[in-house]
Amino acid sequence: MAFAGHQMDHAPGAGENGYDGLEKGTVEYADGLELSATQTSTRRKREAPPLIMNLSGEERHRLERALVRKIDFRLLPMIIIMYILNYLDRNNIASARLAGLETDLNLTSTQYQTSVSILFVGYLLMQVPSNLFLNKIGKPALYLPTVMIIWGTISAATAGAKSFGGLIAIRFMLGFVEAAYFPGCLFFLSSWYTRKELGLRTALLYSGSLLSGAFSGLIAAGVVSGLSGVRGLGAWQWLFILEGVITIGVAILAFFILPDFPRTTTWLTEQERELAVWRLDEDIGEDDWVNSKAQTFGHGFMLAIKDAKMWVLMVMLFCIVASGGVTNFFPTVVATLGYGNIDSLLLTAPPYILAVVTALANAWHADRTGERFFHVVIPLCVAVIAFIIGAATTSTGPRYLSMMLMVPGVYTGYVVVLAWISNTMPRPPAKRAAALAAINAVSNSSSIYVSYMYPESAGPRYIVAFAVNCVTAFIAILAAVVLRFMLIRLNKKLDNGEYVEGAINGNHSAEHDGVPGQAAKKGFRFLY
DSSP: OEETTEEOOOOTTOOTTSOTTOTTOEEEEOSSSSOOTTOGGGOEEEEOOHHHHTOOHHHHHHHHHHHHHHHHHHHHHHHHHHHHHHHHHHHHHHHHHHTTHHHHTTOOHHHHHHHHHHHHHHHHHHHHHHHHHHHHHOOHHHHHHHHHHHHHHHHHHGGGOOSHHHHHHHHHHHHHHHTTHHHHHHHHHHTTSOHHHHHHHHHHHHHHHHHHHHHHHHHHHHHHHHTTTGGGOOHHHHHHHHHHHHHHHHHHHHTTTOOOOGGGOTTSOHHHHHHHHHHHHHHHSSOOOOOGGGOOHHHHHHHHHTOHHHHHHHHHHHHHHHHGGGGGGHHHHHHTTSOOHHHHHHHTHHHHHHHHHHHHHHHHHHHHHTOOHHHHHHHHHHHHHHHHHHHHOOOHHHHHHHHHHHHHHHHHHHHHHHHHHHHHSOSSHHHHHHHHHHHHHHHHTHHHHHGGGOOGGGTTTOHHHHHHHHHHHHHHHHHHHHHHHHHHHHHHHHHTTOOOTTSOOOOTTHHHHTOOHHHHHTOOOOOO
16 A cells, blocks of 8 residues: 555565565554553554464465455455445435425425434434444444434434424434434444555445435435325325335345444454454554453544644545535425426436545545545535536536536545544554544534525525535635645655654654554555
């Protein structure tokens, strides 16, 4: 993998991971959660497990590739499907609006916008406590499907709403419970994959939300055309019921498929478990999740809020999500093209499908090169152009072109930022869990005010909303510039042997001090 935008030199005899030939190394790690300048003496050496130490380079390479494929197969398909349903249940209210929700509940435009935004109040409140709790118990295979059953039940119950008050209460509780899933999955992935593997896997996870945007319109079109009035229920009610029931069914399957953390997954062999843990040691130079007793709620959170990098990342992600707030009202925006409800719902699918392709390609290339900054900034520049076109014209062709570019422009770089968080604050796991949740929670708070920027009266050009989206995208670009220079400066300090808070500190003789893998070859370096 690459460090600071430069390709890493492989050790002699190394395979594609750059680890082969180093299998007999040792790693030194802290007894505490994070080292201060005066605590470096508390490091102690830890040798590679015997089942890994005695492998040849070729055997190690073959075993690791098989392990990654096994984890990919058990983990990725299920969490992507779960996230598709997470996003569907959260945002199907946009499709329900075109399916008669607003009319049947006698909602004003402001009341509808409030019912959208209130979800994010609950979503904001629960993310940090949930991630710290998940890190504490170390049982994502139990925790994530459980919360999924709860939110599926709440989503289906939306069909029973009879008034604005009832809808508000349901939406708040839905956001409160759904908050556990996405930041929990980001932490989950970072506990299994090395930094060079994480970007693509994060993009694959987030492709679930993009696919849900495509599926949502297609599902809603089918429900509106085939189930409206069946058994006395409106199309919007059937929409919530069907998607809620499917969510519950998938959650039950997830109990039997998902792994836990590397140390607590029972269906891995002993050798596979040791390798899963050891390769993360090699990637960073410090151990990751060890056991429940080693994880503390308060300490991890305090480490996160004291790190200036977290605040820069928070501003960046807040502004990207604010720019992407258009997706909460995308069916309404597409409807301004002048087509009927069913055609408008069908036209929402292509921008999301394009976004899946561009996000995966961008994340794959970011992992291959070890570069982050340009993989975030270039897509945001495309988003700015798309918002300008959308606000500047009412012609159908250019407006749909802008809509085709809005979603990919925002979310192609967004998935790289999500991986950048874990790359920038890799250890200890309690700090990483708190940072991921806090950044994601604050970034989604933008959806509270964004909901009021898309009244139907502002169509078709939505000048104010698109202008604000341009500004927030530009601020995100500036935040990326600031973070890049911060990381360059920190890497120079590490090159000079200076202590850097929040890094895995070592020196050029780390190879002889017992730090294996990438940490032994160059020392830990931040990716930018």
